[in-house]
Amino acid sequence: LKINVTEIDIPLAFGPAFEGERVRGGDLFCQMGGGKTQCTELVKMADMKEIDDAKVQVVGPDIPDLKEGETLPLGIYVQIAGREFQEDFEPIMERQIHHLINYIQGIMHIGQRDISWIRVSKAAVEKGFSLKHLGVVLHAKFHQEFQKIVDKVQVTLYSNKEDVDKLTERARAEYKRRDERVDKMTDEDVDTFYSCTLCQSFAPSHVCTVSPERTGLCGAYNWMDCKASFEINPTGPNQPIKKGKVLDTKLGRFEGVDEFIRQASKGAIDTYNFYSMVHAPMTTCGCCECIAAMLPSCNGVMTVNRDYAGETPCGMKFTTLAGVMGGGQSSPGFVGHSKFNVTQKKFILGDGGLLRVVWMPKSLKDEIYDRLNARGKEMGVENLADKIADETVGITEDEILPFLQEKGHPALSMEPLIS
Ligand code: SF4
Ligand code: ZN
Incomplete structure (x- = not known):
């Protein structure tokens, strides 16, 4: 019954x-x-x-x-x-x-x-x-x-x-x-990603594309979840997207995804890259757990989580960042992402990946500490977490740069963030 x-x-x-x-x-x-x-x-x-x-x-x-x-x-x-x-x-x-x-x-x-x-x-x-x-x-x-x-x-x-x-x-x-x-899965393993348009009521042009190595920016949906959601509700907000031809391996651009988002954003968004915040990043809505932003004088990026209310080296608090870019647009230089995504292998890989991260709030660093170090080690850097500055080191680029130099942060010797 x-x-x-x-x-x-x-x-x-x-x-x-x-x-x-x-x-x-x-x-x-x-x-x-x-x-x-x-x-x-x-x-x-x-x-x-x-x-x-x-x-x-x-x-x-x-x-x-x-x-x-x-x-x-x-x-x-x-x-x-x-x-x-x-x-x-x-x-x-x-x-x-x-x-x-x-x-x-x-x-x-x-x-x-x-x-x-x-x-x-x-x-x-x-x-x-x-x-x-x-x-x-x-x-x-x-x-x-x-x-x-x-x-x-x-x-x-x-x-x-x-x-x-x-x-x-x-x-x-x-x-x-x-x-x-989804920890053991890679984007290359699958030929299908999933869309999420649950947030379009707030952010009309926003389309999350969820791949094994990029969870939804709210942190609540991963590839497995979207797949299950499609099975429950085949006409719902989570649709399969055939990746199609790879248009850019490094930045993560896929023909099938571009076609899908063009139609799902009703023409507002033509294209976006999965693995970049600098070049045509994915759209961001107000639900994101974290927002990453560029720190040009440190040749790196910072990220800030919603639960940190303080100032950040990019000059904006989380709420300001979310207000500016959370409306569903793609904002080069900024991208919303989940906490888990920080240590997923494809996180801003087109811009240098996790090794670009030079600042994050201490609470976030503590929360994902072991995963940061594990992923850092995979990328060839021991004790990465301790090389990343936080608010106890400083909240401006000038304040954190000497710390990064002293710790030998890998971002300082990477190719320029903006070429
Ligand atoms: Fe879906 Fe979360 Fe993206 Fe909103 S933020 S569209 S709920 S995956
Ligand atoms: Zn949202």
């Missing part, structure tokens, strides 16, 4: 029309995540007997308990059971949380995984918005849009620090396991 959910029982209007709506400073009642508190999302497959369909639980304080301007930590834990459901579908369902929560009038959702950010407007609170409604929406929409694979959906909203931290730790292990599923 398949359950049909047609009603979404919340006190607020709901639909794609509200997706692009912002909750700005003056309208803001409270927020979860966004660097103020931890906000984490996790979808896990469950056994049919283990969960109850439509059960939504709030564990911890709720919105009505808050005063204006306050924050809450939040863990959104969705369990899904279905005869046709597979573990491989978890990341796909999890990535829907972003647009589905955005569909609620007066609620804004940014980011994904363990860097989510939800802003709740005063108007929504006046109408009686509660954390429970997030679960009501996810239950209803998962049934509606994924009827084929979903039989039961149970949602738990954690809003006390202890539970959120516990969920986050577990989620990070899950993200790691998902990311590593």
Whole structure:
């Protein structure tokens, strides 16, 4: 028996029309995540007997308990059971949380995984918005849009620090396991890449092309995930792209990809390169986990992750960079990418690859430390992580250059970044 959910029982209007709506400073009642508190999302497959369909639980304080301007930590834990459901579908369902929560009038959702950010407007609170409604929406929409694979959906909203931290730790292990599923694959192994146009509602000309060695810039979709998503929904946002003729091996340009993006961006984008940030980089939308930018006087590049709020040597903070280039255009000299992508083999390989990276925030460096050193070693440089400057060394090119010289950073002896 398949359950049909047609009603979404919340006190607020709901639909794609509200997706692009912002909750700005003056309208803001409270927020979860966004660097103020931890906000984490996790979808896990469950056994049919283990969960109850439509059960939504709030564990911890709720919105009505808050005063204006306050924050809450939040863990959104969705369990899904279905005869046709597979573990491989978890990341796909999890990535829907972003647009589905955005569909609620007066609620804004940014980011994904363990860097989510939800802003709740005063108007929504006046109408009686509660954390429970997030679960009501996810239950209803998962049934509606994924009827084929979903039989039961149970949602738990954690809003006390202890539970959120516990969920986050577990989620990070899950993200790691998902990311590593493509670790052994190369772009040359496959003749098909996958598109992702899920973000076109925000960034109309934006087309992610996801290859084994380039995960989606949001970090939430890799090649395996897009492949599974296409299997669930053959007319959906993840379409196979035949690579076709290789037009540029070094920069990563493919005839089939160019044809696809021309049509998918409705003529706005003619071409882009997979492995370059300097020359016609891939388009960037506001969801990216990191943004890389050139640092000409260091002959290198920097990258900054969303969860770092400070200044950077390119003169812009993450939020400024995301505002300038997150609208779906291709911006030479800048590119959005996932955290995992930094240590994937093709990361800006056309521009010299990982060995070009001269600065990143300490938090990101610590997070991917072992992978940085492993990939650096593969490229012939020992202890690469310790040669990369961070904000404790400096936040301008002048401040970090002496450090790079002292450590013998490989970028300094590479060919000029811009020829
Ligand atoms: Fe898809 Fe790219 Fe948006 Fe991620 S950032 S959801 S891969 S379009
Ligand atoms: Zn996006």
